[in-house]
Amino acid sequence: MADRWALAPAEDGGVDVAPLGPDGLPAGPVLREADPAEAVRSRPGVTRWVWRSTAEVYPRLLTTGVRVERAYDIEAAETLLLGHEGRYGEPRSAAAALARLRGGPVPPDPPQRPAEPGAQSSLFEPQGVRLPLPDLLAVYAEQQRRTGATAHPDRMRLLTAAESAGTLVAAEMNRAGLPWRADVHRAVLHDLLGERYAGGGEPRRLAELADEVSAAFGHRVRPDLPADVVKAFSRAGIKITSTRRWEIESVDHPAVKPLIEYKKLYRIWVAHGWSWLQDWVRDGRFRPEFLAGGTVSGRWVTNGGGALQIPKVIRRAAVADPGWRLVVADADQMEPRVLAAISRDPGLMEVAGRESDLYQSVSDRAFSGDRAQAKLAVLGAVYGQTSGDGLKNLAALRRRFPRAVAYVDEAARAGEEGRLVRTWLGRTCPPAARTTDDAAEEAGIPDAGEDATDGGRPWVPGHSSADARARGRFARNFVVQGSAADWALLLLAALRRTLSGMAAELVFFQHDEVIVHCPEEEAETVAAAIREAADLAGRLTFGETPVRFPFTTAVVECYADAK
DNA sequence: AGTTTCGGCGCC
DNA sequence: AAAGGGCGCCGAAACT
Numbered sequence: 277m278a279d280r281w282a283l284a285p286a287e288d289g290g291v292d293v294a295p296l297g298p299d300g301l302p303a304g305p306v307l308r309e310a311d312p313a314e315a316v317r318s319r320p321g322v323t324r325w326v327w328r329s330t331a332e333v334y335p336r337l338l339t340t341g342v343r344v345e346r347a348y349d350i351e352a353a354e355t356l357l358l359g360h361e362g363r364y365g366e367p368r369s370a371a372a373a374l375a376r377l378r379g380g381p382v383p384p385d386p387p388q389r390p391a392e393p394g395a396q397s398s399l400f401e402p403q404g405v406r407l408p409l410p411d412l413l414a415v416y417a418e419q420q421r422r423t424g425a426t427a428h429p430d431r432m433r434l435l436t437a438a439e440s441a442g443t444l445v446a447a448e449m450n451r452a453g454l455p456w457r458a459d460v461h462r463a464v465l466h467d468l469l470g471e472r473y474a475g476g477g478e479p480r481r482l483a484e485l486a487d488e489v490s491a492a493f494g495h496r497v498r499p500d501l502p503a504d505v506v507k508a509f510s511r512a513g514i515k516i517t518s519t520r521r522w523e524i525e526s527v528d529h530p531a532v533k534p535l536i537e538y539k540k541l542y543r544i545w546v547a548h549g550w551s552w553l554q555d556w557v558r559d560g561r562f563r564p565e566f567l568a569g570g571t572v573s574g575r576w577v578t579n580g581g582g583a584l585q586i587p588k589v590i591r592r593a594a595v596a597d598p599g600w601r602l603v604v605a606d607a608d609q610m611e612p613r614v615l616a617a618i619s620r621d622p623g624l625m626e627v628a629g630r631e632s633d634l635y636q637s638v639s640d641r642a643f644s645g646d647r648a649q650a651k652l653a654v655l656g657a658v659y660g661q662t663s664g665d666g667l668k669n670l671a672a673l674r675r676r677f678p679r680a681v682a683y684v685d686e687a688a689r690a691g692e693e694g695r696l697v698r699t700w701l702g703r704t705c706p707p708a709a710r711t712t713d714d715a716a717e718e719a720g721i722p723d724a725g726e727d728a729t730d731g732g733r734p735w736v737p738g739h740s741s742a743d744a745r746a747r748g749r750f751a752r753n754f755v756v757q758g759s760a761a762d763w764a765l766l767l768l769a770a771l772r773r774t775l776s777g778m779a780a781e782l783v784f785f786q787h788d789e790v791i792v793h794c795p796e797e798e799a800e801t802v803a804a805a806i807r808e809a810a811d812l813a814g815r816l817t818f819g820e821t822p823v824r825f826p827f828t829t830a831v832v833e834c835y836a837d838a839k
Numbered sequence: 840a841g842t843t844t845c846g847g848c849g850c851c
Numbered sequence: 852a853a854a855g856g857g858c859g860c861c862g863a864a865a866c867t
Contacts, residue, residue, distance in 0.1 A: 501863075519849065522854065543848055546861050575851085575857065582860055585850040610851090631848060653853085659855035753856035757851095787851045787857090 281319065282326040282416065283312075284409040285333065285427040286613055291315050292409040298325065300420045306409050313340035323374060324348055326416055328370045328407055335838035338451045343776070349443045350416055351404065352569055354438040356703060357422050360432065360574070371405040373415045385574065426702060434816065435701040438762065439463050441769035442568030445782060446576065448772075452781045453561025453595055454583075455602070460476035461553055461593035468589065485538040492531035493734065499538045547582055548590045556581040567787065573754055574703050574761030575787055576634070584786050594835035596793060603780075604838035606789035607764075612654045613825055614760045615629055617702050619683035623676055629822035642676040646714035652748045655664055658756045660688060660749030677788040684752045691751020693746045698819055699758035705751050716732065759817070763825070764788060764815035767806075774805040799831040 280296040290310045298305035309315035316325070318339060324346040337344070355368045366372070367385045375382040384682040386404055407415070419436075426432045470480030478486065487498045497508040503623050504517045509516050509527065516523055521539065524532055555564055562581065570577030578584055586594075596602045607613075612635070615621075616628035627637040639650030655670035657680075661667055674681040690697050768785060771792075775782065780794030780802050792802045810825040830838040 503864085518846080520854085539848075543861090546848070547859090554862095569856065575856065577858060580859090582849075583857060585848085587849060606851095656855065661853085663853070663855090665852055750857090757857065764865045789851080791855095814852060 277321040279321060280326060281322045281324075282409060282413055283315065283333065284328065285312065285406060285410050287406075293319075294409060294413065296413075298317045298416055302413055308453045313337055313342045314342060314444035325444075326350065326412075327395065327397045328412055329442070331406055331500075332404065332406070334444065334447040334453065338447060343448070344444065345767055346414075346437070347440045347444055347775075348436065349440040350412065352443055353419055353423075355569070356421060356432075356436055359704040359706065360426055360698070360702050361422070362704070362707065363702075364572075369404055370412060370415050370714045371409045373418070374407065374411050374487065377414060377418050417448055428702060434766075435703060436764065438701070438769055439527070439569050439574075439764040440621055441772065442576070445772055446566040446568040447783070449566050449785065450783055452783050452793070453563040454760040454783045454791070455596055455600075456557045456560060456562040457593050457595045458553055458557050460595060460625050461557070461590065464589060464592050465549060465553075466574050467542075469541055469549070479545065482538060482541055484702060485534045485541070487776065488534035489531050489538060492529065493532065497789050499530075499535050500542055506533065506620065510538040526654075532677075537761075544590065546585055548573045548583070548587055552581070560597075564738045568765075572703075572706055573758040574699070575757065576764070576785065583784075588836065588839075590833040591838075594791075599796055601795060601796050601799045601814050601834055602769075602835060602838070603792040603794060603799055603806070603829060604785075604789070604835060605803070605806045605827040608826045608828055610760050610825070611658050611756055612638070612764070613682070614763060615658065615680050615695060615756050617821050617823045618755060618816070619758050620679035620821070621677050621678040621683070625822050629824055631824055631826040638677075639674075642672045657684055658753060660684075687755040688752035690750035691754075694747075696749045697754055701762045703758050703762060705758065707756040760788065763817040766816050767809050767825075770812045770816075771805060774809065775802070777817050778802075803831060804827040 280300075282294050282296055282302075284292050286292050286308060289310045290308055292306050292308055293315050294302050295304040296308045303764030309503055312333070313336075322344075325344050326348040327350065329351045330349045331345055334344070334347070339735070350370050350373075351368060353399070354370065354373050358366055358368055360363065366376075367382055369383065369385050369543075372382045372385065374380075383405065408594055417507055423429055423432045423436065425547070446503075465479075468607065469482060472479045473483075473825065479485070486499055490496050493512060494509045495508075496503045505519045509529070510529075511602065512529060514527055514529060516527065521671065524535060562583070564581035565579040566583070567577050568577055581738070598615035608631075613628045614626065616624040623641070624638075627641070630637065635651040635654065636646050638654060639645050639647045643650045643653070647668050649665070650673075652665065653673040655661075656667065656670055657673055670681070679729055687697050691705065691707075694707045697706055728781070764785075768790070772782060775792065778794065778798055778801070780792050780798050782790060783793045790806065792806070794802050806829060810827055814821070814823060814825045832838050
């Protein structure tokens with residue numbers, strides 16, 4: 277039996293399936309199956325299912341307990357391929373890809389569905405435009421051809437496979453949910469915010485803090501209204517341009533302390549308070565909807581629930597089931613390790629080849645042991661800091677790690693000039709909006725796989741506009757953040773494979789952090805599996821380099837105890 | 840009245 | 852010490 281099959285839902289609730297040959301072309305007749313789950317279950321030898329969209333097919337399979345080993349998500353691949361071809365903005369549905377292939381009118385992508393609190397059903401609504409299997413196969417064959425036409429077909433194949441694996445993990449995590457104790461959450465809220473008053477107004481503690489702020493100003497001020505606060509400070513003879521915390525903190529006024537406390541608690545109340553609990557927690561699970569590849573950099577997003585922004589104090593409510601544990605693992609100093617791997621800077625690779633604290637090692641070499649300065653310098657280089665101490669420290673970083681800094685400088689320059697910038701595997705940063713004439717004269721695309729350095733000559737944002745500089749910072753950050761996202765996908769894929777025979781489940785993923793929910797006796801195996809997956813992902817993503825990707829792993833009952 | 844943008848802050 | 856990159860979320864403000 278072919279190890280690769282294609283699958284497309286049919287209009288009668290069944291599915292069409294067809295075997296594919298090694299070349300990706302159909303290797304047998306299209307078969308109609310009445311039961312989608314049975315169609316998959318009865319073909320255990322299939323190692324990769326090719327389908328339009330994991331979100332269309334997989335949630336339903338999971339409800340019947342059917343999992344697949346690998347997938348190829350045609351629409352995820354289309355997004356990556358269009359980006360790589362410099363065609364960001366073109367519709368990326370399979371139907372659009374077919375229209376481009378056949379020369380018909382290209383349908384626009386359907387509008388994104390907004391988040392619906394608690395609507396698990398949304399996972400089972402048809403998403404996007406269904407395509408008959410033969411059409412799907414035509415699009416797939418064309419994608420294979422386009423993949424082969426990229427500068428590094430092997431990397432692009434790895435990227436589309438990794439992104440597809442990500443869609444499987446996301447669907448499985450959406451189904452599993454993060455173990456969540458509503459009673460603990462309520463206790464935390466009561467502890468922080470006090471009693472709720474009838475009528476849905478502010479809880480007691482917020483009302484008290486608002487009164488304190490008003491008392492400090494000598495008149496009624498609503499701390500949740502920035503305009504009100506700016507006006508109140510102005511009346512008190514203090515000029516502020518915003519009510520951001522860092523700006524207010526430097527002000528000497530008795531209203532500052534209760535105001536900052538108010539803002540902190542207000543945030544928890546509106547974003548992760550009682551209504552959040554009502555909306556997003558059911559049956560002991562927090563169920564956000566993870567969306568793999570939701571951003572151009574490849575980072576995931578969640579639809580609803582703010583799952584990637586859970587405040588630390590609220591993590592107290594994420595508690596393993598009785599007899600189970602949470603294995604919480606986050607990558608140590610991911611950004612500089614990724615920068616070392618993509619820039620191939622010898623000094624930084626050597627430092628990143630150790631598992632010990634990388635910022636400490638960098639500071640020993642370039643900052644006389646001042647770890648905080650070293651960290652700021654590295655993050656400043658990655659984020660494109662333009663002023664302050666970070667800039668000064670950047671010079672020290674550049675002296676010791678010239679190739680690493682030159683690498684992000686070159687990405688920034690390319691971004692400013694509107695050229696395409698790619699991650700190591702070929703995920704591509706959208707260039708600034710420009711005319712098709714501009715696009716036509718594109719040449720010399722910098723590629724993470726090429727030597728992109730220029731001898732370490734500092735790059736300075738010269739006479740470019742503020743807009744161009746912003747694009748430069750975006751591109752500078754993209755090569756690191758995007759390559760990190762690529763690596764994280766490979767990590768998830770490897771970990772998912774290891775866990776497939778166990779009771780353990782991946783339940784959370786946040787850029788450089790994973791949580792696995794597992795029986796206590798599996799915890800150490802899981803922790804080891806994460807470490808192995810991280811190193812495997814490093815080798816697969818970036819090739820053979822000395823760079824290591826260590827994790828800090830904690831086996832806990834409660835998420836809040838992990839750090 | 841309904842929709843979009845803004846300000847601010849949470850996480851990485 | 853200063854205010855760089857990404858995202859989502861909420862209510863208020865600013866619109867149509």
